Amino acid sequence: MKSLLELSGVSVSFDGFRAINNLSFQIGEPELRAIIGPNGAGKTTFMDIITGKTRPDEGRVIWGEKSVSLLRMSESQIARAGIGRKFQKPTVFEAQTVRENLAMALKNPRGPFDVLLYRKTEAGAARIEELAREVGLHDDLPRQAGALSHGQKQWLEIGMLLAQDPRLLLVDEPAAGMTPAEREHTTDLLKRAARTRAVVVVEHDMEFVRRLDCRVTVLHEGSVLAEGSLDHVTANRDVIDVYLGR
Template sequence: MSALLEVSGISKSFDGFKAINNLSFSINAAELRAVIGPNGAGKTTFMDIVTGKTRPDMGEVLWGATSKSLLKLSEAQIAREGIGRKFQRPTVFEDQSVADNLVMALKADRSPFAVLGWRPTAASRDRVSELATEVGLADQLSRLAGELSHGQKQWLEIGMLLASDPRLLLVDEPAAGMTLAEREQTTTLLCRLAETRAVVVVEHDMDFVRRLNCKVTVLHQGSVLAEGSLDHVTRNPDVIDVYLGR
């Protein structure tokens, strides 16, 4: 099986500091992966490179069946290729309803005239209802996004990303600030999403990672230190030394 995303030998320095050091990573089309590591391990820079926010000094980032180079594309073009990123803090339109947030995220012609003349259709209403159901907000459609709990805002933002039918989702610390019930619901959601697309979860919370029950990649000093099941990597002496502590 060829990988959906293939990152090969990327390096990136900022003012002499090597944030990414010859890092290679791949993920298949329907796979859930957790990425863990201490602060400064390169997790954010890795996501920045995949999404086009940062250019590596060397290496390659290849995408899809045709192994298209993402390094030749802008951030907007990479997003249109089907790579969605959810940052740690939810960014939703708080003074708009849940339904309106989802409507704004739908795939549509974004030219000025098309936007001015746009009216909801039966298909767009159905899609909004579908997305809300998928992320557990079917009964919250009329509520203002600002009234939602922290966890619900996270789900709404995931729903907004799903509106553009991404093939790869990069999700940064989704469990942070959630109640136990919200974390369990988030685990279920991410596992279900990974049945039909690639999902990379960057997370510090080991209990949450264990619930995901997926392959884990450990980063340290900008490189892959270990990879495998959570039990496998947490028994690795190097991972214990640099990340878990003895």
């Protein structure tokens, strides 16, 4: 499997603190990967670098078959290239219905007048139905997004990202604040999404990571400490020491 995204020798410092330290990482397509690590391990900065929010001091970030450098691209260019990111707190349009939220995510182009002049198309309507089914919100299409549960808002936001058809989906702590049933549904949703694209899940909840049943990358002090199955990395002495604070 050829890598879709590759980081090599990436470092970034903030006020003398090395948040990312000579980090190398790659993921193929399709692939599901979990990223774990203690607080301060560099997980958020890692996603910030991929999405163009943070520029590294050194290293390479290479994307796609043509080996394009993401470091030469703006945040919006990176998003258009096929990288979608879901933050920990769901950001949906609460006053709009589920259907309208998904419709807004589908729309292209995105200028102010394009939004005003948007016309419903049959293909767009069918895609909205398909996305709603995929994330488990088909029965909720007419509901206001603000009336959804926390877990449902997370699914809606994942649906909005999938509407843009990203090749790489970065998902930050999706299990936080969810009920056990919602967590189970989220696991299934991410596993399905990863059948056709690369999905990176940053997560603290080990039970959730175990259910994802995928390759795990452990970050510590901005570098990869271990990689492999969850059983493999949790049996690693260095990983145990880091998590137990020894």
